[in-house]
Every structure is written in C-alpha cells, then in structure tokens.
Amino acid sequence: MFDDKTWNVPLSVPKSCAVIGGGPAGLMAAETLAEAGCLVTVYDRMPSFGRKLLMAGVGGLNLTHSEGLEAFLSRYRGMPLGSMVEAFPPEALRAWCEDLGQETFVGSSGRVFPKSLKASPLLRAWLRRLAELGVQPRLRHRWTGWRGDALVFDAPDGSFETVHDAAILAMGGASWAKLGSDGAWSGIVEQAGVATAPFKPANCSFEVDWR
Template sequence: MPSNATGLKRIAIVGAGPAGLMAAERLSQFDYEIHVFEQKPSAARKFLMAGKTGLNISHAEPLPQFIQRYDAAEWLAPWIEACDAVWIQAWMKNLGVASYVGSSGRVFPIEMKAAPLLRAWLKRLLAQQVQFHYRHQVVGLKGKTLRLKSLKTDALEQAYNLDFDAIVLATGGVSWPQLGSDGAWQQWLSSDEISPFQASNAGVCRSWSSFMQPIFGQPLKRVTAWVAGHEKSIGDIVISHYGLESGLIYKQGRALRQQRQAIVQSQGSTEQRMPNMTLYLDLLPELTESQLLKKIQPQAKQSTANLWRKAGLDPTKSALLRELIDKSKWSDSAYMAKQMKQLKIELTDFRPIEEAISCAGGVQQQALDANLQLKSNPRVFCCGEMLDWDAPTGGYLLTACFATGRAAGEAVHQYLETA
C-alpha cells in the first residue's frame, strides 16, 4: 500500500498503457509523487500485442490530412499537433530507439517490435521516480479517493482507500479485455457522460454458402471498397468464414456504422433487429466498365470462366461473383461488367467488440473541459482510448493515445499549480 512519505502532491494514474505512461512521463518532469496502478502483472499489454507483427506507431502523412482521419478531428487537433509523428520519432530517438518511415508513410521502430521501446520507456520512468503498482485493481472512485484492491495471489489485505491530489484515468476502451481494458471504469461515471462503445477496426459478418468454404482465408487483391456517399479506399480484403476482414474493411467501418444508424433513425426507434449494412466493391479498379465489357463479351469456344480469368479476375474474385450473382446472369456481359465494377455485399454485423482492434464510443467531449478534466469531478482527468473518438489503423490510434496522455499530464500540472 503506497504511503505519502514525501510530502509532495500525489497523483494517481489508472492504467499503464500508452496514454497512462505518457501522462506519467509528462508529470515526471515536475516535483510530484506519481503512482501508476495497473491490474495486470505488467504494463502496456495491448501495446505489446500490437507490436508483435511490427509496431506501427504513427504515420508521416501531412498533418492536416492526418488529423482528418479521426472522427473527432477538431477536438483532438490541438493535442495531436503538439504530439505528431515528428514529435513521436524524436521522443523514440531520445529513448535510444531509432525509427523509419515505410513506403506507405507508416512510422515503425527499426527493430519493428514494441518490447524494446517499452523496456526503455519504463526504465526511464522508474529512474524519474514514477512508482508502479502492478496487480492492483481500482474498484471505485469518488471525489479524490480511489478504492483499490490487490490482485496478488498471496495478498491478505482487503480493498482500501487512498486519496490523491489529482487522478488520471487511462483505462482504455473495451476491446481485447483480456489484455486489461475491461471497461469496468464505466461504473465510476454517470451514463450520460459516456457514449456506448461499438466495435471499430473489426471484421464484418456475412453468411456464406458452402460453395465459399475453399475460399476462406484467401484475399481479394487490390479492390476498391466504399459505402454509398462516403470515400473510396483501395487495398486487399480477406474472405473469412464469418465474412470479410482487413485494414481496408476497417477503413470503411465508420461509414458502415453511420449507414446503419441512419437507417435505424429513419425507421424509428421500434427497430427490433439491426438492419444490414451495404458495402460496394470494384473488383478490377484498373479497368473501366467499357473496357471490362469488351473483355468479357462472349467469344467462340471461350467459357465464361476463361473470359473472366483473361479479364483479370482471379479464382477468389470469380468465386465471390458466383456466390453473390444468380447463375442466370453470368452470361449477360453488360450486367456482369456492372457487377464487377460495383458489386453489392450485404453485411449483417461487426465482429464482437472483444475481437476488435479498437472501439468507438467512450467519455464524451461534453463531459470534459478543454483540458480533459472531468466536469463532474475536477480532480479527475481522462485520456486515451476511453475517450469518445475513433480512427482507422495505421498509427492513428497510438498517436492519439500518446497525444491525449501527454495533454492530460500537462493539464494535471496546470491544475495543481493553481489549486
């Protein structure tokens, strides 16, 4: 149980993910007693998981374009401008971790993994007297008081209360709860301060016939995807046993949610079953419809399958057409050319939020002041994925966590300076 032996103002940070660690780093520049509480046995487990296949930590695209990737762009802009890809690369370099910008514009540490960066970061925070309390769960928050419980198997102590001069909540959303972000913190706030969480950067569901089973796990290479009335994106999509999966699908997630919400609102609140969502695909974006039509016009001794293949459709794309288009239409060249350029796919849902890379929803902007301070409890500041913002993968998620964590740390310092 940490005691206030220093006589310094005492700060609690709940959650040892990227946002919480960045808040701790900013506050460690000043003379405070800083305690980080993490219910897992170690820090930043989701961060480490994200870095297993290559830690995409930010993106080097022009800042105005970068900021527009967020649904809450205007809200986040000041913090991201102060903590952009250039700042993050310099911060990594200061930790002894070199980085590079890939051909896609994504920023990676040269070693690609998250573990070396995290080790260097934690080492520096410990040297700056930040105190970490692992396997300590916050089970309540009231005013300036945290109710804490040790999760150590040999611990005999019961839940206990500790008071702090300021509290930073960096508790994450609700995706990948097994890594620590279980959303239990929502009970500490009122329901009107939180937007319901929804899966983001998640696969989408559609029931396939048995015909598609041999195609599961195969990619639709270089296709254009869009939702009516929204921006188009190009990339690959993997056909899964449950539907569709890939970064290209993630990019369309926000538009799909908006489409569904618009349908629900137009049909009224009596909707018993969530309506389907509609995604469109251009299977051959390098060809115009007229060019395609010429290529698939019936020819002597040429089968439909062979014509499609010569037009550029690989077996996966051909299988998808056969799954979605009635067989009686396959020989109608004009109709099929249109379908290849604008194939309509009805989707029933997103994958469960527990499987999502991130989530939309969280603490609403209106519940916080301009410094991420909770209006209902000025001792408390919020940051990271628990805030109500959304972004695609590609370095945007981590950047916003870093940026809001740093902003919350600065805001706490300003608050304590004037308190």
Template sequence: MSEAVEALVIGAGPAGLMAAEILSQSGRRVLVVEAMPTPARKFLMAGKSGLNLTKDEPFHAFAQRFILGSGGRLPPHPRGYFDEEESRFGPAEVMAWVRGLGIELFTGSTGRVFPVGMKASPLLRAWLSRLRGGGVELRTRWRWIGGGWRFETPDGPRDIRPRVVVLALGGASWPRLGSDAAWVPWLKDAGVGIAPFRPANVGFRVSWSAPMARHFGAAVKGTALRAGDLASRGEWVIGRQGIEGGGVYEISAALRDGAAGRVDLAPDLDRAALAARFSRPKGKLSLGNWLRRVLEDPVKVALLLEWGRPLPGDPAGWADLTKGLPLRHEGPMAIETAISSAGGVTWDSVTKAQELRALPDVFVAGEMLDWEAPTGGYLLTACLGSGLHAGRAAAARLASMAAG
C-alpha cells in the first residue's frame, strides 16, 4: 500500500516533534512515524531525574559549549539555529516555548532551567495534545526499513510518498530507547557522509585498587577537572567500573579524544596555601590519617593515593600533586551507556537549511548530525532548535513547490 503526504517526519523525539509542529503551523498535513511503541522515550528517560530543559545564560556563552564534527569549537556565526543573524533558538526561546505549553519553570542556582514539577511527562502530554490539535498524525511501531520511504508496521509493509521529509532518528546512544543508528547504511548508500559515532557525555573505565571499593558510589565534590581546552567544576561519582557524572561529562569529549586529564582537589586554594597545610608535622599518624587532616575529605585522599603514585616527599610536591592530580583511566565506557553521541551526518553533507545535498527535499535534525555538547540543558535545546530549523526549511520548500 502507498500513501501520499505533504510532510513526513521520521522520529518522534524532541527534534522530530518540533519539526512537525513548525510544519503544521504552515498549514501542511504532517505525518510523524516512530519505531518505538510510544514517542520521545529518551526524552522521558532524561526527565526521570529532573528535566533540564536549557541553561539560562547569554546566548554567545551558551553557543560556545557546542563542538561541531570538525572537532573545533562552534565558530562565532555558525549555521542555522545557532546563527544570531537568522533563526536563533537558544535558552530564552526554549523557555518561552515551554511556558507557551502551560508549563511553569524555575532556574536553579547553576542556571539550569527545569519545569516546576521536574518531570518530562506533563510537558510531553501538553505538546502532543497541541500537535494533535494542529492536525499532526502520529503513528507508532512504524520502523523505516529503507527502500525509499518504506516502513515495517503492525499491519505489514507500507510505503509513503512524501513531498518533503525530516529525518530525526537520533544518534547511537541508548539504543534500547530507539537511537540505534540503523539508518546509517541507507544514507551512506545514498551518498551522505557519515562520521563514525563515538560516545559523548560518558563515563570512563578505571581499574581501581582494592582499597577504593569502600568509596564506590561516593560523590566527589569541590574539585576542578581539566582536559585539553575543557574544564569543569561539577560533581562526579566514583563507580565500580570507573568515573561518571556531570563533572566528568563536561570534559569527556577531550578525554575521549586523547587529552590528558587533571584533577585539582583544592581549586579554591593556591599552591602556597596548600604547601603550608602540607607542612604540618605528620608525627605518628599514618599517611592516610595525615592526609585526611590536611585535605579534610576522605574521598579526595583516596584519589590522591590512587592516582598520585609515586607520592611526593615534600610540602611543595604534595601541593603540586593536589593541584594537578593525573586523571588515570582506560578509555570511555560503551556508547550504549553514554548520554549522547558524537558523529553522524557530516556538516558538509547538508546545506545551511539542514537539507541533505545527496537527497533533495530531505532534511535532518537532532543527534543525527555530527555535533556534541555537555549535559546541562545544551543537548535538549539544540535538538529542539535543529528540529525547528529543519521544519522551517521544509515548510519553505513546500511553499516554493506550491508557488512554482
């Protein structure tokens, strides 16, 4: 069976739903298809511990947290939804859009923005209701199987004949929630450039010594981490398999790509002040007890003893080690465990409108594109913004078809 539609959106995550919303606002018939039984599963999972929508900070600072697939920082005037001269969709726009759904927001002490209720489900329900009211049709358990726009459905194979398509199929992290990168070979065969997927916002494997077992699950607070050009003051966690958490995720791109990591265990003290502390006589105290008196934190002491060997023998050496402890790891954890992924459709494979050069009238949004950013609201804002940008471009293409 074959069905004609004006606009087809494949993928019902934040990017796909935003593209569908923009297309429906232009008066088009929009069909959204989703392989999973329900939409936006990764979005809902992210909201279980508190849905961090965006980061309330100046747009320029916000945009500089993104890394494009070239491996460099975002340029001053990058494409599309990050372009201050065009269709900017940053923190202020996200907050206005969410409030337009009737969801109240609050901003935490770090600038992170959350719904008052903290959960994703009320926002998603309100959004889906608005989409239905706008004529958007959502079909679940429709899996794209290539061969043009052919889908495996509960009722057997179906073919769609769209005038424009927005692909929002996700990256390669959390495949059990739908982002399984099954689309890669079909786009490659069509001539689309695909950068290999790599884990982003991911923990790192560490083979701990036996004494570290007592600290598994402990939060590491009050440290500063650095790798390459990336830095973090966030908390992180010592786990059985290694290290993870927001503080690690902020520098994970550099660590993953081979930069050496360093931990400052006392970022609010300079070396002279630390050296003075380490000048305290050890007396009959064990090394561990002496260090606990100096650093006043057993977790920091454990890390110092774990990663600092050979240990120094003088106060200045202890101060230097405490301010620049090597972060020793054996590489990133599996991409399946990562919060997000780098890699995907290369930027030279799309136009500024996010249209695939190899497939005219097909637009791409969300984590399919080769970009990455830390957690803290950046990921979701970019997915929404890229969906909006692709939706606008697809709507404009339909309008030009009608006029032409």
C-alpha cells in the first residue's frame, strides 16, 4: 500500500515504460521517466492528450495557490500527500511552467494562473518537450488488460500486444467519459485480483458539522 512515508524511496529506472493515460499525471510521469533515461511510450484511448486539462483551461486554468506551504498543506489534511506536495510545491510548479515558456501570475484571491489564462499554450509547450525527450505518443489506443507479461490494446489497426519493463496506470477516475475518464480500468485490474476503492467525488469536497 502506498503511503506518505514511501514517497521518497528511490526506485530503479526501467529501460522502457508504458504510461497508460495521457492526462497531466501521465504526462508528468512520462517526463520524469524520460529525463531519467527511460524509453517512454504514452498510450491514450482518445485522439489527443490532455483533454480534461484543456477543459479546465476554459475557466482560466487555476494551477495552484500562492499561500505559504504550511497553510497549503493544511488543505490536504487526512490525505497521504504531505511529502508529495513538499517534493513538488506550488513554487516548483510555477517554475516548471516558466521553464516551458508559460508565465504565471497571482490573482486577487491568491490563486495562480498562466498569463494566457488558457491551457492550450501550456499543453503545446509540454508536448514539445516530451517529443524532444523522445517520448512516443500512441493515441486512440484503449488498454484492455494483460496477456501474460504483455499489455493488450485495441488500436485503429486492431488489437495488439506489447511488452515493457514497467507500466504506469494514470487513467484517472470516472468523472467525464466524454473526455476520456470513464473508470473502465477499475474492472480490468479487479479481474486481475487487484483491490480497488469505489470512485468518489473529489473536486468539490467539504466538511459540515451537523451538531
């Protein structure tokens, strides 16, 4: 079981890795692995990457918040995310955007946005970086499970199998099937004997004291 204490445990870098899911989590995993020298292929069932990221950009793309780290971490109480946020805090996210040529600014609420107030320039710059790192895109590839050590995909030219040294599943939840998040992967891993937790809303959580 992954927990907050295991985040900084060093791992060996595989020679090749499949990242299944081309949203922000999958693309960041691909970038990190490629920078470490891994040959990375990103598979996604949709015709383009980052579709939910682009939808978030309709509202200006709130990237993070400018408040101090201690206050920022308090927003995640009860979740095993402390060391992850500390390893990549809001300042690091802003620096990453700047390195992609996308300047950010702090709004009146303290929230951080790209100066363009759009996701598309950031995504284009990110995909260029991944291409320069040698990351291979495989679009319209739906992962359907395993056959032995091979990953199985349905692709435009039919079903095929491929073997990598490691695979990262970054397919998100079940919030927006139209944009790629249909949660179908949970049934695949459950059939393989991997326990999963039920999907729950995450974007608008709040606490109410009913006493």
